[in-house]
Amino acid sequence: MRGAWRVAVVLFLSVALAACGGKKGFMVPVAETAAVPGTSTVEMLVATTRTPSGDPNTLFSGERSARPYLTEIAVSIPPASRRKVGSVQWPKTSPPDPSRDFAVLRVKQLPSIESGENWLRMHNRNGHVMVFVHGFNNRYEDAVFRFAQIVHDSKADVTPILFTWPSRARVFDYNYDKESTNYSRTGLERLLHVLQNNKDVTDITILAHSMGTWLAMESLRQMSIRDGRVAPKIENVVLASPDIDIDVFARQWSELGGKKPNFTIFVSQDDKALALSRFISGDIQRLGQVNPADEPYRAQFEKAGITVVDLTKVKSGDRLAHGKFAESPQIVQLIGERLVNGQTLTDSDVTLGEGITAVVAGTAGGIGRVAATTVATPIDLLTLTPQQERLGGGPDSGLIFDQADEPASPPR
Template sequence: MHRTVRHLTAPLLLVFLSGCGHPTGVMQPIAISQRATKTVRVDMLVATTRQPSGDPSTLFNGERSSKPYLTDVAVSIPERRTVGEVQWPKRLPPDPATEFAVTRVNPINSVADGRTWFRQHIEGGHALVFVHGFNNRYEDSVFRLAQIVHDSGMQATPILFTWPSRAELTGYEYDKESTNYSRTAFEQSLRVLASDPAVKDITILAHSMGTWLAVESLRQMGIRDGHVNSKIKNVILASPDIDIQVFAKQFVEMGDPKPKFTIFVSQDDRALAASSFITGNVSRLGAIDPSAEPYRSRLEKADITAIDLTKVKTNDSLHHGKFAESPEIVQLIGQRLMTGQTLTDSNVSLGQGVAAVVGGTARTVGRVAGATVSAPLRIAEQPIRNRQPTGSEVESDLTGDGSTSPLTQ
């Protein structure tokens, strides 16, 4: 009886937490009129393991494809708008003067053509690879990445990896398995990107369930090669929907050296609360309090930066997309993390009411700045650590159970 009630209640909880929808079928390109000359264009390369829909207004659906597809997409963003928001069309076709609009869609049929596209759109050799989360259509992730790139001011070439999500609140299990289905395709996409001489460094920005896909793919790469490709410098996990004990195993199995990890967490994340309920009340990495023990010391020992967004206010009723919807946070991503700067080398102003905990980076070990900060945040430099922890020590530190993975023994 208890199991039945739980499986009936979980979808109802997700429905209760869901927000309003938006128009669908926005991928049909439009021409920009003279009225909308004051717009900004974001060009991106989109890789997907979704099936083609056969409809130019959607391009791809939520079913799984046996082969990946590449597409060149351009999105027009109105000049005057609220930072942190996606201005979805109220009706179709969209008005580019006030709404996001797709202006170009070109299939890319080979890796060579993909390399050509990258060289034509290169931004200092920096690549940003974005992985969306649960309950996303193809167009959702396209518009979200365009918003992040524009609002952050980052100087990087945007690449979207979109995996098969049915975009249904009751499709949690299907979506999770779709991330597993897409692991090797994402790993290979990273390998192809890293092998391009024009690419200097890669930052992965993953959200929600997409963090599982990103971390699993890096774990696979680490198991195959003994370490993650050295061009993958930064991994940013926003609201990571990962069992914290499983993450400890994944982290170890990536090998050494590792990329610099930054996680954005929030204890009021309602989507992660629902995920925890569905998965047996197991703590999710994105919902921890990094200022509290045992997490505080374990994150520091693992050299993982954690930024607590609990007190950051956005219009997101689920409190699950703060990393993209808060102007201060999205600009932090573009201006500091994307350029390889640490969060321990100078003042970091995140506005009123932001709490932050900074673990070690490759060069420094941060100290907790405060459980609640009501003024611009200052994080002090700490001395360089004399010895890096071993893999088994890191895992024990994160899980707290003193155990080690059989794969690392």
């Protein structure tokens, strides 16, 4: 009976997860003259480790490529009167109707890194760059349209760069997707190095979601081990609904070195996608599901200088409660207006309106709360103590964000 119950739970959640992926296709550009009054355009650079699909409707498949690709894409956003902030309005017909649908206006493959750097120069926004790394069960077009929505709704004054990794966008290919993030670590690291070395870039914010947070952390960890530090232009790292084993995150954090970016984590205890991930991953707590008001998490997040925003009480149209960071108007604006511009959530001069102030002050139960604050001098290392490692770690073993017991080994 216990086995049958487990199978039933997995099947139920899998059906729900299947609804997360977007529609297939719609990457063929509509005529730019088809844009209607009131629409907005988001232009982004897309780097990918996916294999070209050979189909202009999809551009790239979910299979892995031995070489990276760069693409310039422009996306049209419907007028404000025709859409709800936080939503991606998928086309119902082909070609899309820009007056009511998200629509691609332009696609241009770039032949080299130099072409990408020229694009960066032409789209420079005071040197601010945001790199978005999507999560599990995403097609190429899912990631493009979601990032366009985030950039538009957050009003972030940034140069948007999407890093999309090979996801087959099938629920039962969870393990394939996870291995694809490992496959893509060096690709993301190289992209971040290019941005670090670009004279037009002054600061970089990484926004990663779900399984993409694993890829982001692994790339930063690899960079730190290889170079002795995380690239200094990477000032902010935002992990939204991170699908990371809490013990593994502790180890990743410890290997980022002494000088770390500002970290902000969005969590939600009602995240059903992470509940399934925990179920199939040895019943170890996922970082994106912790209650940051509980000990030892609260004290240790504070000591580490990690800001955690609890979105459990935020309501969204997502049945899985896994995409609140992008669907909540207050949160997406918080990302755009504060985090991207290098401000922490705990500044005393919060003037972004009553909703955002309530988030920061922790007084808006319907919006969310900051349960851990950024401290002036974060500790250098975060990991389990030797005794806790012998006990197996985990959320009930007294996880300590403290001194590492062994140094990181250089790559071989």
